Amino acid sequence: MRAALYLTSLSADLLGWLAVLIIWALWGEGLRWEHDALVCQLKRASWPVSKDKWLGGWYLRRDQSGNLKPWGGTTLSPHAIFYGPHRDMVNLVEEWSPSQHHEHTHTKQGEVWQVASFVVGVVFVLHGHPITGAIVWTLGYTCMGASGWTSAWLRGLPAYRGSVHEEHAYLVTERELGILAAARRLREREGGS
Numbered sequence: 001m002r003a004a005l006y007l008t009s010l011s012a013d014l015l016g017w018l019a020v021l022i023i024w025a026l027w028g029e030g031l032r033w034e035h036d037a038l039v040c041q042l043k044r045a046s047w048p049v050s051k052d053k054w055l056g057g058w059y060l061r062r063d064q065s066g067n068l069k070p071w072g073g074t075t076l077s078p079h080a081i082f083y084g085p086h087r088d089m090v091n092l093v094e095e096w097s098p099s100q101h102h103e104h105t106h107t108k109q110g111e112v113w114q115v116a117s118f119v120v121g122v123v124f125v126l127h128g129h130p131i132t133g134a135i136v137w138t139l140g141y142t143c144m145g146a147s148g149w150t151s152a153w154l155r156g157l158p159a160y161r162g163s164v165h166e167e168h169a170y171l172v173t174e175r176e177l178g179i180l181a182a183a184r185r186l187r188e189r190e191g192g193s
């Protein structure tokens with residue numbers, strides 16, 4: 001049944017996979033299939049994360065202390081992700097970094113929106129508007145971002161951090177890391193007794 005979510009996400013994923021392949025070819029490394037998404041990560045000192053290169057550094061942000069650092073990652077479509085430069089990023093859920101938990105939460109959110117846009121797209125096709133249907137279907141995941149940021153801004157919150165999908169992704173990441181840390185502590189205690 002899970003495969004059906006690849007079908008409903010396919011229009012957005014074809015664009016997302018193409019973008020991941022381009023990012024990997026130009027500035028990336030570590031192209032792989034990670035759980036349910038095609039992913040790569042930016043190389044250290046590559047153009048998107050280098051302020052000293054011409055027009056470079058567009059994938060950097062300021063942290064709370066004002067230092068420039070790369071974003072953790074971006075989910076381009078439900079099953080297409082690229083990460084900032086990370087050391088030791090591995091494909092084991094127990095050892096996933098916070099960025100991996102975070103982006104894979106966007107995968108699940110994106111799947112939800114693509115189911116909705118797929119259904120609406122089919123309605124357009126049935127009413128004789130196949131091109132509109134295809135566009136609406138493809139834009140499901142994009143609508144998640146755009147409407148999440150817009151409604152946060154209308155509520156008077158920061159558009160990015162205040163959006164429901166970001167709040168959810170940060171909370172899920174915290175919970176996942178908490179559960180994994182508790183399990184590790186338990187294992188250590190049992191191993192040590």
Ligand SMILES: [Zn+2]
Pocket residue numbers: 102106166169
């Ligand atoms: Zn996010």
